[in-house]
Amino acid sequence: MPDAARRRRVQRTLAGYFFISPGLLGLALFLVGPLIYSLWLSLTEWDIISPPVFVGLENFRTAFLDDKLFWVSLYVTVRYTLVAVPLTLIAALAAALLLDLNIRGISGFRAIYYLPAMTPAVASVVLWRWIFNSEFGLLNYILDFVGLPKVEWLISADVVMYSFWIMALWSIGPMMIIFLAGLHGVPRTLYEAAEVDGANAWRKLWAVTIPQLSPVILFNLVIGLINTFQVFTAGYLLTAGGPKNATLFYVLYTYRNAFEWLKMGYAASLSWVLFAIVMVMTIFIFRSLGRAVHYEAG
Numbered sequence: 001m002p003d004a005a006r007r008r009r010v011q012r013t014l015a016g017y018f019f020i021s022p023g024l025l026g027l028a029l030f031l032v033g034p035l036i037y038s039l040w041l042s043l044t045e046w047d048i049i050s051p052p053v054f055v056g057l058e059n060f061r062t063a064f065l066d067d068k069l070f071w072v073s074l075y076v077t078v079r080y081t082l083v084a085v086p087l088t089l090i091a092a093l094a095a096a097l098l099l100d101l102n103i104r105g106i107s108g109f110r111a112i113y114y115l116p117a118m119t120p121a122v123a124s125v126v127l128w129r130w131i132f133n134s135e136f137g138l139l140n141y142i143l144d145f146v147g148l149p150k151v152e153w154l155i156s157a158d159v160v161m162y163s164f165w166i167m168a169l170w171s172i173g174p175m176m177i178i179f180l181a182g183l184h185g186v187p188r189t190l191y192e193a194a195e196v197d198g199a200n201a202w203r204k205l206w207a208v209t210i211p212q213l214s215p216v217i218l219f220n221l222v223i224g225l226i227n228t229f230q231v232f233t234a235g236y237l238l239t240a241g242g243p244k245n246a247t248l249f250y251v252l253y254t255y256r257n258a259f260e261w262l263k264m265g266y267a268a269s270l271s272w273v274l275f276a277i278v279m280v281m282t283i284f285i286f287r288s289l290g291r292a293v294h295y296e297a298g
Contacts, residue, residue, distance in 0.1 A: 042269035047262040059269035070270070072245050073253035074277075080161065080249070081228040084168040088224055089217065092172040096179035097209075110180070117173030121233040124170065129154075129238055132163050154239055157246040164247065167234060175220050182216035183209070214293040221289075222282055229278055250274060 042059055044052035063070045099110050116124070131138045132153035140150040153163045186209060194204045210217075232251040235241060241248040241256075254274070258267035 038268045038271060041265050042272050044265040045263075046265040048264055049262070052265065055265070059266045060273070062266065063269060063273060069245070069248065069253060073248045073250045076161075076246065076248050077229055077231070077250040080164060080231065081225065083165050084228050085221065085224040087165060088168050088172050088175060089220060091169050092175035092220065093179050093213075093217075095172060095176045096183055097205075099176070099180055100183045113176060114173040116170050122237065124167075125234055125237040128163075128167055128170075128234075132238075155243060157242075157244040160239060160243060160246050163238075164231075164234060168228075175224065178216055178220055179213065182213045186212040211294045215295060218285070218289060218293050222285060225281060225285070226278055229274065 045055045046052035095113055134152045154160055190208045194208050230251050231249045235247045235249040235252045239247045241252055254267050254270040257263040
C-alpha cells in the first residue's frame with residue numbers, strides 16, 4: 001500500500017510538472033535566457049557585425065568615469081521621476097476619491113478617466129505634439145486667449161521638462177483604478193466611527209483613508225518609480241532627447257547606444273546599471289516606508 005501511494009504521489013508530481021512545463025520553458029527562453037545573455041553582453045564590446053570581444057568591466061568603468069552623457073541622461077531621468085511620481089500619485093488619488101462618490105453616471109466618468117490609458121502611446125504623443133506646438137498648439141492658444149504670452153513648450157530647454165510632467169498626468173488611469181479598488185476595501189464602519197467622534201471630511205481623509213490605503217500607496221509608488229525610470233516613447237518621438245539633451249532619458253540613451261551607434265555591449269551594461277539603480281531604490285523605499293504601511297490583521 002505505501003508503494004502504491006508513493007507511485008500515485010510521483011505520478012501527480014510528474015503530471016503537475018508536465019502541465020506547467022510550457023510556462024517554465026517560456027520563462028527560461030524569454031526571460032531567464034535573455035537576462036543571462038545580456039549580462040554576458042555587458043562584459044563585451046559588440047557592434048552586431050563583428051563577433052563580441054570580452055572586455056570585462058570596461059563598459060561599466062566607461063559609463064561612470066568617461067561618459068558625460070551617461071550622467072546627463074541619469075540626471076534627466078531622476079529629475080523627471082522626482083516630480084512625476086508624487087504628481088501622478090496625488091492626481092490619481094484625488095481622481096479616485098472623486099470617482100468613489102455615489103452619484104448618478106459615475107461609471108461613465110470612470111471610463112472617461114481611464115480612456116487615456118487605452119490610447120496607443122504613439123497616438124498620444126502625436127496628440128501632445130499638437131497641444132504643445134509653439135505656433136498653433138491648443139495650450140498656447142488658450143494662453144493667448146487669456147492674455148498670457150506663448151510658451152516654447154518643446155523648444156526651450158528650460159521649459160520642455162514641464163511638458164513631460166504635464167503629460168505624466170495623462171496616464172494616471174491604471175494608478176487611479178488601483179486606488180479606487182483600495183477605497184472600496186476600506187471598511188465603512190471606520191468612517192462611521194470617525195463621524196461619531198466628530199471628524200470632518202478632511203480629518204477622515206487623513207485619519208482613515210490614507211492609513212487604510214497605505215499598502216496601495218506603497219505599491220503605486222514603487223510601480224510609478226519603475227515606470228518613470230523607463231520613459232522612452234515620448235522622449236524619442238516628441239523631442240528626440242532635445243533640446244540640448246534636456247529630455248535625454250536614460251532608456252532613450254541606452255537605445256541610441258544599442259541601435260543607432262551599435263554599441264550593444266555598452267548598452268547592455270547601461271541596462272544592468274538601470275536594473276541596479278531601480279532595485280536599490282525599491283529596497284530603500286520598502287525598508288524606509290514599509291513600517292508605516294498599515295495592513296489589515298488576519
